[in-house]
Amino acid sequence: MLSLLNFYEALDSLSSNKLRSALTVLGIVIGVGAVIGIMAVGAGAQNTITGQISSIGTNLLFVLRGGTEDIRNPKPLTIQDAEAIADPFAAPSVVGVAPVLQDTLELSYAGESTFAQSFGVTSSYNSVSNLALSEGEFVSEAHILGRAAVAVIGPDTAETLLGRREGVVGETIRIEGQPFRVIGLMTSRGGSGFGNQDNQVMVPLSTAQTRLMSRGRDRVDMIMVKASSPETVPSADLEIASILRTRHRTPIGSDDFTVFTQEDFLTTAGTITGVLTLFLGGIAGISLLVGGIGIMNIMLVSVTERTREIGLRKAVGARKRDILFQFLTESSLLSLAGGLIGIALGWGLSLIVGAIAAASDTDLTPSVTLDSVLLATLFSAAVGLFFGLYPAKRAADLEPVEALRYE
Amino acid sequence: MSEWVIDAEALVKTYKMGEVEVHALRGVSLKVRPGEVLSIMGPSGSGKSTLMNLIGCLDRPSTGSYRLDGEQVSDLSDDELAEIRSRKVGFVFQSFNLLGRQTALANVELPMRYAGVARGRRQRATEALEAVGLGDRLRHRPNELSGGQQQRVAIARALVNSPSIVLADEPTGNLDSKSGDEVMRYLLGLNKDLGTTLVFVTHDPEIAARTKRIVRLFDGEIVEDK
Structure with a gap:
């Protein structure tokens, strides 16, 4: 009732x-x-x-050193690894490769200082990671060859150091105490707090190797790879793995590297x-x-x-x-x-x-x-x-x- | 219609109070014809409340048989008893027992809701209240009514499903003599007009004097029936 x-x-x-x-x-x-x-x-x-x-790029893969926990003495990733992956015959699904050195470094300018995620990059990084600049230019081949002391900075970094978000090209900032000329400013990609994508600095890979992030010869921390489309990401994954297995001479089932896809991160x-x-x-x-x-x-x-x-x-x-x-x-x-x-x-x-x-x-x-x-x-x-x-x-x-x- | 509206045979009711067994009724047989008016009298503890509970189908006897209006009810389930009560029994209590937050009309409609009457409830409740002289008090709540008026609402509620019997448990116990008298007149008037069987449970000799038949209980047994 x-x-x-x-x-x-x-x-x-x-x-x-x-x-x-x-x-x-x-x-x-x-x-x-x-x-x-x-x-x-x-x-x-x-x-x-x-x-x-997703804003980093839709068809990206990230290659990192080290496999599962029980792999001993993993071989480091090198620039040569990156070049091998860039070979269009060995890896037809790959359209771009960007070896990267990565560290958190202290930046300063006229008494202001901040810590920012810093990358040593090649000229290909720009296209691989969908990075857009609001002013200036990106790191070029000439900068790499000349180990130029130039930097591309994020808008938040510019705000903190220089107090403005535009007209920063031509200023000279210090990274770990060494002077770098600002040649470009990234557009804002949104981001906050830990891992803020707007608080970053990019310098030429060669300059980073010799002056900022001393690693072993030709070593890199990460290789970013761009597949030709989101659909070819799985085949790119396989191609990268097979190239690196050959180069590192690892037995099957004990890779000393790991490939992450955007999908994995998501x-x-x-x-x-x-x-x-x-x-x-x-x-x-x-x-x-x-x-x-x-x-x-x-x-x-x-x-x-x-x-x-x-x-x-x-x-x-x-x-x-x-x-x-x-x-x-x-x-x-x-x-x-x-x-x-x-x-x-x-x-x-x-x-x-x-x-x-x-x-x-x-x-x-x-x-x-x-x-x-x-x-x-x-x-x-x-x-x-x-x-x-x-x-x-x-x-x-x-x-x-x-x-x-x-x- | 059967010959007897109340046909009780050798009703026994035993309660267990801890270890002790209390014999509230020790074999009571009672037959009542339709339209009769009777009083059940006796001192406290004589078992008259227990007998009323059994007659009103609020409780089941330990042993014995009881037919109400021809229907054997001594071994029905709780819900079946509830159904019998809603169709065949009307109660008038000493303390009225109206729902305090509801209007007189809603109180009278209550038994029809439980009986599953879907249509015409308001109409029938209004008629029942008019029959007890409360046609102008339909929307009043119990606390806006005098004791006598409240008891008349209770009478209307007891009547509204046209029961076979109306059980009145000390209906004038909480009333002054004037409104008590009025309540008695309405109750007896019902019997005259509608032929409803009336059973009073009381120890007031004045009430008993107004009924034709008096049943006296003592220690769980009928000692006099005249």
Whole structure:
């Protein structure tokens, strides 16, 4: 006998004790609000990270030294490895190769100093990594051959050192104390905090080798490879592997190098943020559980208070399920109301987080997904049903004679 | 319609209070014709409440058989008993037992909701309230009504499903003599107009004096039936 009348009756009974109902609902509100808010921020973070990885280039592969843990004495990657991969006959899927040296170095200019991710690059890096310049030019073959002391810097780096984001070409900055002339400025690719892509500096590979990042002869830290299209990434992966296996003379199954694709990074980043979101959401879910226990508590009190009413209803013909539905309607209404208010609260929270992120120049836009809203609604209704079931069952099982006699 | 509306044979009700067995009823047989008015009297502890609970199908006897309006009800399930109550039994309690937050009309409609009456509930409830002289109090809540008026709402509620019997448990116990008298007049009027069987459970001799038949209980047994 689930009808509109039951609904009104439950509403009436809940509003007869407004403060108590409000406090009970609050538990669910906080739980659902926290879940929605955290899921929204998590989804935002995931979008940001995915966007950043994609902005590096869509069909990139990264070759790094070292294979699985038990490979001893992995051979270093060299410029010659990079040249071999660039051979169009051995690797037809590859259209560009960029060997890279990488380190975090101190930059300074007129008393300002900062640390930036620094790369020693060849002239091909530009096209391989989809790097665009807003002014000046990129590192050229002539710079490599002449080991020129020139640098291309990111917009955030320019901002920190020179106090402006344009007109920086021609300035001379110091990298690890040595003077470098700025020849180019990268366009902003978005990014923030750790691994900020806008706070970087690029110098010629040869200059980096001799003056900034001393490595063994011809060694490089990473080889970036561009496949001809996203579809040829898997074949490029195979081609690179076969070239390096031959050159490093490694037995099958014990590669001393690792090839990462963009896809790998996306998957890994997605997994990490997903696990984090789930973990935080789980903690928030515990507060939902506590809210549910609050509902159970209040419903038990309510059943005791209304024992005579239950007795009377039974005397005039209420069956067990009539009483059961009556109390379940009340508890579900409590938790559903809490769920709806909680969704609004979570939404509000995610907007606030977004506003704070925007105010502090952090690229994070929390997004409340339909999934999380549906999940929260369903979950809160389920909490109401689950925690309402025991009190309602207790009410339904009251003996009419006993209940009528109850003082 | 069967010959007897209440046909109880050798009803025994035993409660277990811890280790001790309490014999509330020790073999009560009672037959009541349709349209009869009777009082069940007896001192406290004589078993009259227990008997009322059994007659009203609120409880089942330990042994014995009970036919209400021809239907064997002594071994029905809880929900089946609830259904019988909603169709065949009306209750009037000493303390009224109205739902405090609902209007007189909603209180009278309640039994029809549980009986599954879908249409015309408002209409029937209004008629029932008019029948007890409360046609102008339909939207009042119990706390806006006097004791006598509340009890009349309870009478309307007991009647609204046209039950075979109405059980009144000390119906005037909480009322002053004037409104008590009024309530009695309405109850007895029902019997006259509709032929509803009336069973009073009371120890007020004045009520008993207004009924044709008096059943006296003592220690769980009928000691007098006249």
